Amino acid sequence: QVQLVESGGGSVQPGGSLTLSCAGSGYMFSKYAMAWYRQAPGERRELVAFIVGASSTHYADYAKGRFTISRDNTKNTIYLQLSGLKPEDTAVYYCNQGSPSSNSGTYDPTDYWGQGTQVSVSS
Secondary structure, eight states, rough: OOEEEEEOOOEETTTTEEEEEEEEEEOGGSSSOEEEEETTSSSSSSEEEEETTTTTTEEGGTTTEEEEEEEETTEEEEEHHHHHHGGGGGGEEEEEEOOOTTOOOOOOOOEEEEOEEEEEOOO
């Protein structure tokens, strides 16, 4: 079955950087769009960035210029490079497998989520 496992979270000071990873298994990884979401305490889960195909990417406005999503299909893994981190970036970050209807402009999530990885930004 589909499994997604995130890693790479941690605690950093404002302005710091982290790289999150999400390893997928149980499906043909390269054929699916993938995304990163985040959920802060008391908030709804929100889309951070997604990638369709090898390199078509889309970012939430707050992520543009600071976060970079990428994928390595040889490792069945997607990444989210976080830089210029702010306290408001504190959240649990989740990866998600996209449905086949996802395209370069629209991401449709499936019900497949990882367990999440905590990112905490504070001084």
